[in-house]
Amino acid sequence: MKQVKFGTDIYIGTDALTKLNDFQNERICVVTDNFMVESGMINFVTSNINDSNEHAIFTDIVPDPTIENVVSGVEELSKFNPSVMVALGGGSAIDAAKAIKLMGMKLDIIKEVTLVIIPTTSGTGSEVTDFSVITNKKENLKYPLVDDLLQPDIAILDSRLVETVPPTITADTGMDVLTHALEAYVSTEATDFSDALAEKAVELIFEYLERAYVDGKDSEAREKVHYASCLAGLAFNQVSLGLCHGIAHTVGGKLHLAHGRINGILLPSIVQYNSNENQRALERYATLARKQGLSNSKGKVAVRSLVNRITELRAKLNMPANFIDAGFTKDDVTPHLATISEEALLDPTTKTNPKTPTKEDVRQIVSKLF
Numbered sequence: 001m002k003q004v005k006f007g008t009d010i011y012i013g014t015d016a017l018t019k020l021n022d023f024q025n026e027r028i029c030v031v032t033d034n035f036m037v038e039s040g041m042i043n044f045v046t047s048n049i050n051d052s053n054e055h056a057i058f059t060d061i062v063p064d065p066t067i068e069n070v071v072s073g074v075e076e077l078s079k080f081n082p083s084v085m086v087a088l089g090g091g092s093a094i095d096a097a098k099a100i101k102l103m104g105m106k107l108d109i110i111k112e113v114t115l116v117i118i119p120t121t122s123g124t125g126s127e128v129t130d131f132s133v134i135t136n137k138k139e140n141l142k143y144p145l146v147d148d149l150l151q152p153d154i155a156i157l158d159s160r161l162v163e164t165v166p167p168t169i170t171a172d173t174g175m176d177v178l179t180h181a182l183e184a185y186v187s188t189e190a191t192d193f194s195d196a197l198a199e200k201a202v203e204l205i206f207e208y209l210e211r212a213y214v215d216g217k218d219s220e221a222r223e224k225v226h227y228a229s230c231l232a233g234l235a236f237n238q239v240s241l242g243l244c245h246g247i248a249h250t251v252g253g254k255l256h257l258a259h260g261r262i263n264g265i266l267l268p269s270i271v272q273y274n275s276n277e278n279q280r281a282l283e284r285y286a287t288l289a290r291k292q293g294l295s296n297s298k299g300k301v302a303v304r305s306l307v308n309r310i311t312e313l314r315a316k317l318n319m320p321a322n323f324i325d326a327g328f329t330k331d332d333v334t335p336h337l338a339t340i341s342e343e344a345l346l347d348p349t350t351k352t353n354p355k356t357p358t359k360e361d362v363r364q365i366v367s368k369l370f
Contacts, residue, residue, distance in 0.1 A: 002191060010127075011157065029086070031089075036089055058073065062092070067134055074110065077110060085101060088120065089120050094126045097115070099134050118156045118161065121173045122170070124176065127155035127156075130237060133249065144249060170212055172260030178267070180241065181201035182202065184198045187242060189238070201228045205313075206313065208221040212225045242353035246350030248266060250344050278355040323370050338359075345357065
């Protein structure tokens with residue numbers, strides 16, 4: 001028996017932020033970063049919090065939030081004792097807010113709190129998932145956390161908040177969306193429900209991501225990519241991900257390269273790896289290729305058309321095709337290769353990959369990209 005559960009209320013459209021007006025007599029803590037305050041983006045939130053509430057703003061968020069960052073967040077938020085937490089920002093602010101809530105409640109420092117997520121990038125899908133990723137800087141590791149307490153109560157999707165995202169970040173986060181959708185589609189736990197969400201996310205990314213990259217003010221493209229991110233998040237929250245994320249998490253900890261950029265480098269190789277000697281994955285990739293109008297064929301020919309479409313999109317987004325293009329040398333990764341191979345297999349997202357990898361498989365995949 002499998003459970004299909006959608007635990008987050010999602011509000012969309014240019015008036016979605018008015019949902020914040022529904023809160024009355026609450027203690028609202030906005031978790032964000034300094035850029036959101038300095039750029040004035042925070043006003044989208046504070047202008048919609050009515051005077052019956054008391055609110056505070058916590059901005060001590062670092063890129064790739066660390067365990068220490070989360071601990072300090074718990075300490076600071078416990079002083080305010082919020083009844084509502086609003087996370088505004090990209091993946092770092094959202095992951096930090098979710099982890100702060102989880103740790104605070106596990107330690108009985110933060111009481112029951114309503115978690116509202118307002119993403120300002122279109123990539124992680126974290127506004128609808130029970131996932132969070134925290135970094136251990138001492139060990140150069142990224143830990144994916146999975147817990148029901150991480151599931152947001154409310155997600156607010158307003159595409160106006162992503163119109164100023166730079167092209168490079170638009171590309172990186174968009175490729176992360178595509179990876180989420182493709183990995184959910186071939187997950188060993190995939191269902192008709194997750195398939196429908198993943199298929200639509202892939203369709204929207206292939207149609208609109210390049211447009212959003214070229215012209216950030218293209219409101220239709222921005223909205224569609226924003227929704228694709230959420231759809232892919234809903235899909236993988238049901239059925240998890242795969243080896244691409246398993247490798248990306250550990251490589252990101254070692255090389256400190258943007259997560260979506262790592263996924264973009266790895267994704268074509270992972271599709272080829274999964275479809276080799278794994279009939280189920282091959283058939284599912286081929287089916288998706290036909291549904292996206294990329295091929296009329298079956299089997300390896302259809303999979304090749306899917307890989308070609310991914311690499312074509314990657315090139316149009318001016319993203320690196322390998323780690324050399326991304327500015328690294330083989331010497332940068334060689335000392336970490338054994339650890340990467342081990343850690344990728346231990347990553348929880350790898351468990352649902354359609355093909356069970358070995359350490360040597362991971363080593364070969366990464367080595368060929370240098």
